[in-house]
Amino acid sequence: MSxxxxxxxxxxxxxxxNVLVIIYQALNFLRIPYSLGFSIILLTIVVRLILYPFxxxxxxxxxxxxxxxxxxxxxxxxxxxxxxMLQQETMRLYKEHGVNPxxxxxxxxxxxxxxxxxxxxxxxxxxxxxxxxxxxxxxxIYFNAFKLTKPWDxxxxxxxxxxxxxxxxxxxxxxxxxxxxxxxxLQFIQSKMMFTSQxxxxxxxxxxxxxxxxxxxxxxxxxxxxxxxxSYTFPIGLSxxxxxxxxxxxxxxxxxxxxxxxxxxxxxx
Amino acid sequence: MKKILFFLIDFYQKIISAILKNLLGVNKFCRxxxxxxxxxxxxxxxxxxxxxxxxxxxxxxxxQPFFNK
Numbered sequence: 467m468s469x470x471x472x473x474x475x476x477x478x479x480x481x482x483x484n485v486l487v488i489i490y491q492a493l494n495f496l497r498i499p500y501s502l503g504f505s506i507i508l509l510t511i512v513v514r515l516i517l518y519p520f521x522x523x524x525x526x527x528x529x530x531x532x533x534x535x536x537x538x539x540x541x542x543x544x545x546x547x548x549x550x551m552l553q554q555e556t557m558r559l560y561k562e563h564g565v566n567p568x569x570x571x572x573x574x575x576x577x578x579x580x581x582x583x584x585x586x587x588x589x590x591x592x593x594x595x596x597x598x599x600x601x602x603x604x605x606x607i608y609f610n611a612f613k614l615t616k617p618w619d620x621x622x623x624x625x626x627x628x629x630x631x632x633x634x635x636x637x638x639x640x641x642x643x644x645x646x647x648x649x650x651x652l653q654f655i656q657s658k659m660m661f662t663s664q665x666x667x668x669x670x671x672x673x674x675x676x677x678x679x680x681x682x683x684x685x686x687x688x689x690x691x692x693x694x695x696x697s698y699t700f701p702i703g704l705s706x707x708x709x710x711x712x713x714x715x716x717x718x719x720x721x722x723x724x725x726x727x728x729x730x731x732x733x734x735x
Numbered sequence: 736m737k738k739i740l741f742f743l744i745d746f747y748q749k750i751i752s753a754i755l756k757n758l759l760g761v762n763k764f765c766r767x768x769x770x771x772x773x774x775x776x777x778x779x780x781x782x783x784x785x786x787x788x789x790x791x792x793x794x795x796x797x798x799q800p801f802f803n804k
Contacts, residue, residue, distance in 0.1 A: 521760070524759075524761050525760070525761065528761045531765075549769070553767065556767075571765065571798045571799075572798055572799035573799065574759055574761060577759055578755075578758075578759070581758070653757075656760055657757050657760075660756075660760055660761070685753040685754065685756075685757055686757075689753075689754065689757040689758075715760050719760065
C-alpha cells in the first residue's frame, strides 16, 4: 500500500508541486502581491486546461446520451430479458446518433487521481509550520534555481490560506462564512447545469430505480451542502483551489451547452 | 461473501455513483446497458462470486477507447 502512495507521489504529487513552485517564483519575480494565492489559482487553471479535452468529450457524450434516454427506455421495454439484443440495439442507437461509444468511462476516471493529487499538494503547501513546508517542498523541487529561499507569505487579501473558516470566524468575523456559502453555491450551479430534467418514462419502473433517481435528484442539494461544510473545515487555500476548479467547469459547460438545467429556473422568472 | 458484495454494489449504486457524477460534472457515462454495476450483480448471482467478479472486472476494463470487440 505504501508503495502505491509513493508511486502516486512520484508520478503526480511531486510534478504538480514543481509546477506550483515555478508559477510561484514567476509571480514573485514579477512582484505580484499575494503570489501564493494566485499561484494556486493559476495551477488549477493549468491542470483544468490539461484535462480540457477529456472533460469536453465527456460532456458532449453525456449530453447526447441524456437526449437519447427516452429512446433507450423504449428499447429496454422492447427487448426485455434479452440482454444481448438490448446491448446490440443500444450500440446501434449510439452509432446512429453519433455518440462516440469508444470514449467509455476510463477517460473520465483519469480525472479522479488528478483531483486527489491537487488536493494533497495543497494540503502540503498550506501547512501551518511554514519552515517545515519550505524544507519539505525544497526536497521535492527538481531544479535548484527554483528552490524557495524564504518561507512564503500565506496571506491572500488579508486571509491566511492555511487556516480554515472555523478557526477564522473569531478573528475575521462572520463574513468568512461567505467562503463555504460561495463554495456550496458554485457547486450547486455546476450540478444544476448538468442535470436537465427528463420527461418521466411512463410505465413499470421498479422501486429500486426510483430510489436511485430520487437520490440522484436529492444529491443535487446534498452534495453542495456537503462541499460547503467541507470548505468550512478545510484550509482556505483548498477552497481557493476547489472554487477555481468549479468555476472553470461551469464556464466550460456553458461554452459547450449553454445554461443546461439552469434554464428551467431562469425561464420561470 | 455474496451478501457483502451485493451490499457494496448497492452502496456504490445509490451513493458513490451520485457523488462521483457530481464531482466529475457528468451525468451519464455508461456505454453499456445494463450498467457495469448492474451487470456485476447479475453475473455474481448467476455464476458465483469468483467467476462473476472476474467477468465484471473484464467488463469495467473494456470501457475505454482502446477496446474493440
